[in-house]
Amino acid sequence: MKNPFDHGGTVFAVARSLGLSPEELLDFSASINPLGPAPGVREAVAAAFDRLVHYPDSDAAGLxxxxxxxxxxxxQWFCVANGSTELIYLVPRLAAAGRGLIVAPPFSEYAKSLAxxxxxxxxxDLSPADGFALSLSSLDGRLASGKYSLLFLCNPGNPTGRLISRAGVASILDLCRRRGTFLVLDEAFIDFCEEESAVALAAEREGVVVLRSMTKFFAIPGLRLGYAVGHPQTIARLAAQREPWSVNTLAQVAxxxxxxxxxxxxxxRELVAAERVRLAAGLARLPGxxxxxxxxxxxxxxxxxxPDAAALCRRLLKARILVRDCSTFRGLDGRFFRVAVRRGGENDLLLAALERALAG
Incomplete structure (x- = not known):
């Protein structure tokens, strides 16, 4: 099996390799809402079972x-898709010919979609030395070349967690419009800080599409669901690129x-905010x-x-805990790993396991 820690959500493959069930692993590699799906989702999905004799609503009108x-x-400002990843692979078809510029460290699917x-x-490339801050002047300098028809930007950054304010995104969008660059703004995790979302900006202006995921915040990654927000003309062009019936009935109902x-x-948001502070403080107390x-x-x-991230991940796996080795992210190396914020008791288990793993 390839490195099980170089992508989040590999719990099934890792469990098979260890002869375990997925439920026996504590997965901190995939950043999913620790509350699980919203109450009512299970009942709604079960009640929709008889609809499976019909094709899904290709327009996802209800959703x-x-x-x-x-x-x-x-x-008409929305295009629903089979996860935001489907949209990542469709948006390069919307822009004029040219290269794509990716703000790094990035989600690997951006480059794959361009290829x-x-x-x-x-x-x-952003630097850990200044907390992965994005300089508008540096960005403008790159876009001024005229080579780039697309800009991929994730906010908050994945895996950095760095947030650009809505005002900051507005400045980036203004810059892109001046340079003739189409902005692809990935807001897969913005639900955790919704007040900074740029959805309203996308509705006001062309030249941008905002990608949203429903799998992380709403804890339904197994159903695959996401959507794009943009000007109706952009959304119509994007929807025309989708495969037929890509969003199944149960995903729409969920x-x-x-x-x-x-x-x-x-x-x-209350749970994640409180546990994020507590978990970060616990991590900072651990030596190294x-x-x-x-x-x-x-x-x-x-x-x-x-130990480096790969060795640390292997040690944690002995405790049946899975975290994300970030050495495969461009701009990061074997010194970086990422952990999800889960419930209090689970976060305590992670901290205790990390303390033992760091001690060897």
Whole structure:
């Protein structure tokens, strides 16, 4: 088996390799809402079982209506997809010919989507030395070359957790418009800090599409569900690129049920915010670990002394705990790993296991 720690959510493959069931592993590698799916999702999915004799609604009209209510926009501003990753592979078809620029360290699928579309990818590398801050002047300097028709930016950053304010994103969008660059803004984890979302900016202006995931915040990665927000002309072009019936009936039903529970987002944000602070403090107390500030439900950690990330991951796996080795992210190396923020008792188990693993 290939390195089991170089991508989040490999719990099934790791469990098979160890002769365990997935439920016997504590998975900190995938950053999923620790509350699990919203109440009502299980019942809604079960009640929709008899609909499986029909093809899914290819327009996802019910889900788009629910998203429109959530964001205060009309349904034509939304394109529903089989996870936001499907959209990542579709958006290169929307921009004019040219190279893609990716803000790094990035989600690996950005470069893969550009390659599949026959486009070259370059990177704007951010540095851990200043907390992965993005300089507008550096970005403008790169875009000024005129080579780039697409810019991929994740906010909050994955795996860094670094958040760019909505005002900062507006400045980036203005810069892209001046340089003729289409902005692909990946907000897969913005639900944890929704007040900084740029969805309203995407609704006001062309030249940008915002990608949202429903698998992380709403804890349904096994169903695969995401959506794009943008100007109706952009959304119509994007929707025309999708494969037929890519979003199944149960995923659509689960999405509608998830959005119907108005208290679930508040409870999620309260839990994650409190546990993120507590977990970060616990990580900082361990010798040789330096966690980065995060606005999402995960924390990037630098190893300043002790075993490298790969060795640490192997040691943790003996305790049946899975974390994310970040050495495969561009701009990071074997000193970095990422952990999800889970419930209090689970986070305590991680901290205790890390203490033992660091001691050898």
């Amino acid at each position: 788009r209506a629910a998203l429109a209510r959530r964001h205060g926009l009309a349904p 599949r579309a026959g486009r070259e990818a370059d990177y704007l 999405g509608i049920a998830s959005l119907a529970d108005l208290s679930y987002p508040r409870r999620t 670990l330096s966690p980065f500030p995060s606005a999402a439900n995960y924390i990037l950690v630098e190893i300043t002394a002790g």
